[in-house]
Amino acid sequence: MAKVIIADENDGRRNLLANTLEREGFDVTRGSTMRQTEATALATMPEVVVMDAEWKTGDPIDAASRMMSDPEFSFKCRIVLLSRVTSTDFMSAAAKAGISEVLAKPLNMRKLIDQLHKHVRKEFVPPPADVGVIANREGTFDVGVGVGDPNWALPMLSNMLGSDIINDDFVASIAAKLEESNVTDKLDIEPAVLTEVLKAALGKLVEDGVSTDSEDVEDVSYESMKSSEKLGKKDSKKKSQSSSQKTGLTMDEMLQVQADDIAEEVEQAMDEVLGDLPDLITILPDDELMNVDPEVIRFTHLS
Template sequence: MPSVLIADEQDGRRSLLASSIERNGFNVTRISTLRQCEGTALATMPDVVLVDAIWTTGDALGSCSRMTSDPEFALKSRIVLLSNQSDEDHLIAATQAGISEVIQKPVDMNLLVTQLNKHATKAFVPPPAEIKSKGKSTGVFEVNVTADEPGWALPILKEVLDDATIDEEFVLKILDDLDLDGDDVEPDRVREILRAAFDRLIVGTDEDMSDTEDEDAEVRSARVSSKMIEAMEKRAKELEDEIAISLERLMVMPDEVAIITDETEYEKVDPNALNMTRLSLEMFEELLFELGLPGRIEDTTLLTQVQDAAQMASDALDALGRNKD
């Protein structure tokens, strides 16, 4: 069952949304503050976080940005914003905050449920706005072919336009297309050759990609498509490895915990105080665990808070060390 976290400070509107969404087969958690929304979302990783845009306390876009900055959350969850603003600046700001979609108020419940299903299944949904890249535009699709330049918009193009692809044989073919013999080519002509090579790989020249293209053009097109697929698969694997490393770092727990001060660097703690803290946490953990059992608390929001508190107590005990004198 897909999970949705609803964050809205107005009780009536929150309850109306929750009941309507629950009737359509979603598991709904209700949240009344942005701070609680961030903590619960990062702890439970719901399929979709549904956030109202207007809050008397806090900034919805800032809260969404903090959630989407977490790599695991960005991978597992999506944010949908309910807003009565539709101007371009607002949509761009929402996109920059990592929001997957902005749905306008008043909300069409049929549309909302349809979009929630798309986001829950991780189907493609266009972002709220297209963010234009900075830099000059010449009206054509261009790329700087210097590998160490920061102007590369897509890392995939590095794989397509590598030395193995733009080899001597390939350049000779480009020279043939430009009616050149390959001797003493001027720098300007070299740039034209590289642009033509890019067109040949990515866009396709008018002659090769016309309705009357011959069998050789089809073979070349198929070969280029294969190279692009290889490059995309390689880049996807690299991104997967980067995400895995980032998540692994987040999961690393420190071996020991010490209190550090500016004056002495390390501050001694009374062992009796630590023991009292440990015993208190053990009692809190047991109590919160009992309260968090199914059927003990009917309020879903309160139940989530209790479960989070129980986990925090457990983590604190693990850091201090259990059953130590």
């Protein structure tokens, strides 16, 4: 029997909804206050928590956010909110709080029961709003990024598309490619023209890959083998790969090269820290030494 919590500070609505769901075979627990609802939900882990959006004390969206911050609760339970307000901002706030669904009032009881059965069976139910997969979570990485959402790569791509790369030469090379493709210099808003522009721009970015110059290959010697592969010596002659060398690498390889350059900078900084040697011990000359009675030394050992 599926467990459901009905959270509503209005006794009449709470009892009416609870009695209806009990007749449908749900194990219903009633909650009259927000604090009581949160404590009961985190203790019993019901399949669904049905909350009313109108409270004199407490905010249901904040309460839902606190409950969904519990890993076990967010994995096992779902929250359904009953609200008269269905504006875009309200739906976005509900989605960010982790609320699985918002049902508008006046409530269709048959629809509510059908949706509760879907939530109990852990079926997919569209969220209240599409707020994206990247949330403001510090120290975590959402596994959903990359599934139909390329926004995770924008910070890296923005560094690649700076003024040092997109300069006059870059624009001139794109214009030359457009002329080679028999595209007129008058750019109208047409799909064909825009497609050629995008192909030329992305092709130029991919062409500006990196390569390893054979003259910069480091000779293998005993001294080079002594240094760590990751934390090598600071004065190593191995040069970082430059994006100005053209080899036709893919975008993923270019991003990997940038990551390797950052790792090399970190390694050099670590070398400066790990290379610090402690101060040498100063040995006193004989004329500054102090004579100690052997009996005192023997007494010290005995004690």
